[in-house]
Amino acid sequence: MRKLLLAAVFGSAVVMPAVFAPVWAQAPRFPLIPTEQRTPAQQALAAAIQSGPRASVPGRDNSIGGPFNIWLRSPGVGDRMQQLGAELRFRSSIPTALNEFAILIVAREWSSQYEWHAHHRLALAAGLPASVAEDLAQGRRPEGMSDDQRIVYEFCTEMHRTHFVSDATFAAAKARFGEQGVVDLIAVSGYYVAVSMTLNVGRVGLPEGVAPPLPELRR
Numbered sequence: 001m002r003k004l005l006l007a008a009v010f011g012s013a014v015v016m017p018a019v020f021a022p023v024w025a026q027a028p029r030f031p032l033i034p035t036e037q038r039t040p041a042q043q044a045l046a047a048a049i050q051s052g053p054r055a056s057v058p059g060r061d062n063s064i065g066g067p068f069n070i071w072l073r074s075p076g077v078g079d080r081m082q083q084l085g086a087e088l089r090f091r092s093s094i095p096t097a098l099n100e101f102a103i104l105i106v107a108r109e110w111s112s113q114y115e116w117h118a119h120h121r122l123a124l125a126a127g128l129p130a131s132v133a134e135d136l137a138q139g140r141r142p143e144g145m146s147d148d149q150r151i152v153y154e155f156c157t158e159m160h161r162t163h164f165v166s167d168a169t170f171a172a173a174k175a176r177f178g179e180q181g182v183v184d185l186i187a188v189s190g191y192y193v194a195v196s197m198t199l200n201v202g203r204v205g206l207p208e209g210v211a212p213p214l215p216e217l218r219r
Contacts, residue, residue, distance in 0.1 A: 029203050045068075048083075049068050049082050094181055098148055098152045101123060101152055105189070114206060116213050128149075151173055155169050155170075155185055
C-alpha cells in the first residue's frame with residue numbers, strides 16, 4: 001500500500017492506485033450539519049453564504065453543500081474562504097467565460113467531479129464553447145480555442161503541471177489581461193485547488209442521479 005501511494009504521488013505518471021474506489025463511490029466524510037445543530041459561528045457563516053452573490057446564481061439551490069458544509073467545521077477559515085471565492089468569481093478582472101474556463105481547468109487537473117459538475121453549466125452559460133469544455137474533460141488540448149482561451153489554457157495548465165510559467169506564457173497573459181489579470185488567474189486557480197482538495201478529501205458526492213462527468217485520465 002505504501003509503495004502504491006508513493007508511486008502515485010512522486011512517480012512520473014500520475015495514476016490513481018487501483019486499491020482506491022472513486023471518490024464519488026465512497027461515503028462522504030463530513031455529513032451535513034442540520035441547521036438546528038449548528039453553532040452560532042456556523043449559523044453566521046451559512047447566512048453569509050446564502051445571502052451573498054452566490055444566492056443569485058441561476059439554478060443554484062442555495063443549500064450549504066459542496067465545500068461549504070465542510071468549511072462549517074472551521075467557521076473562521078470558512079468565512080475567509082467564501083469571501084475570497086466570491087471576490088474571485090464575481091469581481092474578477094478576467095471575463096466570466098474565461099474565469100470559468102480556468103475553474104474547469106482546475107477541476108480537470110484534480111479530477112474533481114463535483115467541481116466540474118458545478119461549474120460546467122456556468123461556463124457554457126457564460127459563453128465557453130461546449131466543444132472546448134468537452135476536449136478539456138477528455139484530457140485533450142481543446143481545438144478551436146480563441147486567442148483569449150488559448151492564453152488562459154496555456155497559462156493555467158503550465159502553472160498546474162510545472163508549478164511555474166515560462167517567460168513567453170507570462171508575457172502573453174500580461175499583455176492580454178494586465179498585471180491584475182495575471183494575479184487574478186493565479187488566485188482563482190489556487191482557490192479552486194483548495195476547493196478541489198476539500199471536495200476530494202471530504203469525498204463529496206455528486207447529486208443523486210448525476211453520472212460522473214469526467215473520465216479517469218492516465219498520464
